[in-house]
Amino acid sequence: MKADLNPHISVDCVVFGFDGNELNVLLINRDPADASHPTGKLKLPGDLIIRSEMLAAAAQRILTEFTGLHDIYLKQFGIFDDPQRLDSSDDLEWLRNRSGLSIERVVTVAYYSLVKINHSIQTDLSIAYHACWYPCASIPALIFDHNRIIENGMEVLRRELLTEPLCFELLPDKFAINQLQRLYEAILGCSLDNRNFRKKIQRLPYIEPLNERQKGVPHKPARLHVFDNEKYLLLKKDHTIFIL
Amino acid sequence: MKADLNPHISVDCVVFGFDGNELNVLLINRDPADASHPTGKLKLPGDLIIRSEMLAAAAQRILTEFTGLHDIYLKQFGIFDDPQRLDSSDDLEWLRNRSGLSIERVVTVAYYSLVKINHSIQTDLSIAYHACWYPCASIPALIFDHNRIIENGMEVLRRELLTEPLCFELLPDKFAINQLQRLYEAILGCSLDNRNFRKKIQRLPYIEPLNERQKGVPHKPARLHVFDNEKYLLLKKDHTIFIL
DNA sequence: CCAAAAGTGTTTCGTATACACCCATGT
DNA sequence: ACATGGGTGTATACGAAACACTTTTGG
Numbered sequence: 001m002k003a004d005l006n007p008h009i010s011v012d013c014v015v016f017g018f019d020g021n022e023l024n025v026l027l028i029n030r031d032p033a034d035a036s037h038p039t040g041k042l043k044l045p046g047d048l049i050i051r052s053e054m055l056a057a058a059a060q061r062i063l064t065e066f067t068g069l070h071d072i073y074l075k076q077f078g079i080f081d082d083p084q085r086l087d088s089s090d091d092l093e094w095l096r097n098r099s100g101l102s103i104e105r106v107v108t109v110a111y112y113s114l115v116k117i118n119h120s121i122q123t124d125l126s127i128a129y130h131a132c133w134y135p136c137a138s139i140p141a142l143i144f145d146h147n148r149i150i151e152n153g154m155e156v157l158r159r160e161l162l163t164e165p166l167c168f169e170l171l172p173d174k175f176a177i178n179q180l181q182r183l184y185e186a187i188l189g190c191s192l193d194n195r196n197f198r199k200k201i202q203r204l205p206y207i208e209p210l211n212e213r214q215k216g217v218p219h220k221p222a223r224l225h226v227f228d229n230e231k232y233l234l235l236k237k238d239h240t241i242f243i244l
Numbered sequence: 245m246k247a248d249l250n251p252h253i254s255v256d257c258v259v260f261g262f263d264g265n266e267l268n269v270l271l272i273n274r275d276p277a278d279a280s281h282p283t284g285k286l287k288l289p290g291d292l293i294i295r296s297e298m299l300a301a302a303a304q305r306i307l308t309e310f311t312g313l314h315d316i317y318l319k320q321f322g323i324f325d326d327p328q329r330l331d332s333s334d335d336l337e338w339l340r341n342r343s344g345l346s347i348e349r350v351v352t353v354a355y356y357s358l359v360k361i362n363h364s365i366q367t368d369l370s371i372a373y374h375a376c377w378y379p380c381a382s383i384p385a386l387i388f389d390h391n392r393i394i395e396n397g398m399e400v401l402r403r404e405l406l407t408e409p410l411c412f413e414l415l416p417d418k419f420a421i422n423q424l425q426r427l428y429e430a431i432l433g434c435s436l437d438n439r440n441f442r443k444k445i446q447r448l449p450y451i452e453p454l455n456e457r458q459k460g461v462p463h464k465p466a467r468l469h470v471f472d473n474e475k476y477l478l479l480k481k482d483h484t485i486f487i488l
Numbered sequence: 489c490c491a492a493a494a495g496t497g498t499t500t501c502g503t504a505t506a507c508a509c510c511c512a513t514g515t
Numbered sequence: 516a517c518a519t520g521g522g523t524g525t526a527t528a529c530g531a532a533a534c535a536c537t538t539t540t541g542g
Contacts, residue, residue: 437506439506439507440504440505440506444503460514461513461514462513462514463512463513464513464514465513465514
């Protein structure tokens with residue numbers, strides 16, 4: 001129960017992470033482990049904003065609380081404003097109790113964020129609320145309209161992935177081209193031709209090959225590459241569409 | 245001063261219209277003509293939302309009040325949430341007086357909308373507030389952060405125009421290909437090759453040529469076309485990118 | 489030597505671009 | 516007849532797509 005919350009506006013974060021195989025979303029328990037409600041109710045990380053806080057700052061705050069990370073990629077992608085969105089079930093009661101405020105209508109601003117899954121660390125809150133990664137393909141039922149928020153976030157991510165270099169936020173700094181391809185395939189839900197994919201990627205001037213290879217793999221180690229954001233920004237005037 | 249406003253959230257509309265030559269935005273006076281403030285202060289059409297109103301409904305309401313039109317194309321494109329966005333000048337005082345509410349922080353949700361400029365009609369409010377079209381290239385200084393909102397809206401429009409058939413919202417139902425081209429040129433700020441443009445458009449299965457021509461022009465009348473939204477939606481799975 | 493994934497070239501086809509003149513109409 | 520914008524075709528270049536085998540490493 002924080003000081004000075006604004007009880008009319010909240011922020012919810014759809015945190016995406018890629019485990020090398022499929023896309024995942026970070027979910028937390030509605031109630032901390034030791035609370036009197038040991039129900040399995042799940043939700044997105046999110047909160048009411050503080051009275052004079054910027055929305056993006058609120059989203060960063062929440063993300064840091066649950067992943068330990070700073071400077072996460074964040075994008076506002078929607079507003080969920082149905083006056084009835086909180087009405088069903090006992091979740092509204094829960095919110096009133098938790099915040100200690102008289103909640104009437106809460107408009108929530110949704111952000112998606114992209115994190116390198118193995119950079120995230122455990123925090124007090126991530127432990128207390130059992131923060132866990134769930135594959136996008138099998139998200140359980142969540143409170144309020146959080147399932148719809150995730151659906152919507154995935155659509156936007158799929159669209160924006162085609163025109164912006166978002167994928168590098170999800171991969172390790174040094175990545176193999178085939179990892180990148182698997183990421184695209186996971187998000188777009190289709191399979192791509194490996195030879196054509198490599199050609200396209202290697203043509204991009206802002207992807208730099210390193211003289212360095214994977215270590216400790218039980219087969220031929222792949223060459224590693226880095227994304228050079230400086231070079232990317234220089235070319236950006238040309239509406240560089242990225243991959244199809 | 246309306247009943248039951250929510251003093252924390254407002255909606256502002258960037259209404260675009262195309263006059264056949266350049267892109268325009270609808271602006272209104274801050275104060276009605278007969279008010280005690282006959283200053284020339286200008287703003288976007290916008291308002292605080294009603295307590296249990298959907299944001300899109302608020303935007304429609306505002307647009308109908310100022311253009312007489314229903315069923316306008318509307319798209320939410322941003323949120324302006326700086327806690328200081330209202331602080332400068334006397335505009336905050338004005339807002340407090342006008343609404344009769346104790347305003348602290350207002351987060352505004354921005355919509356852009358696209359209208360056929362000559363369909364819009366005069367209404368009580370459009371007259372009282374001197375609603376007028378201003379060319380995007382020469383927008384005067386507006387109150388609050390409304391200039392930034394317009395800038396931002398134009399960027400989003402430019403981007404989305406390339407992947408969605410928005411242009412037909414700005415043109416008459418029956419249009420000539422060259423009108424369409426002038427619209428693209430106006431919004432993208434570049435000139436396009438007429439022959440290639442025609443080919444591209446005529447290849448699109450959802451643009452139907454009519455056996456009908458312009459009337460009353462002092463030169464060869466152009467063939468008219470219509471946009472078939474049904475057909476467009478059927479093809480949409482294919483991520484149909486539109487024009488470059 | 490075997491398993492597993494990395495890496496490599498060529499052909500074909502469609503679409504993008506560049507470019508200049510004649511046509512139909514109203515006055 | 517003339518002024519105004521409407522309408523047309525071709526050649527070239529580039530990028531997208533389809534497609535199968537060899538290489539390198541660790542175990």
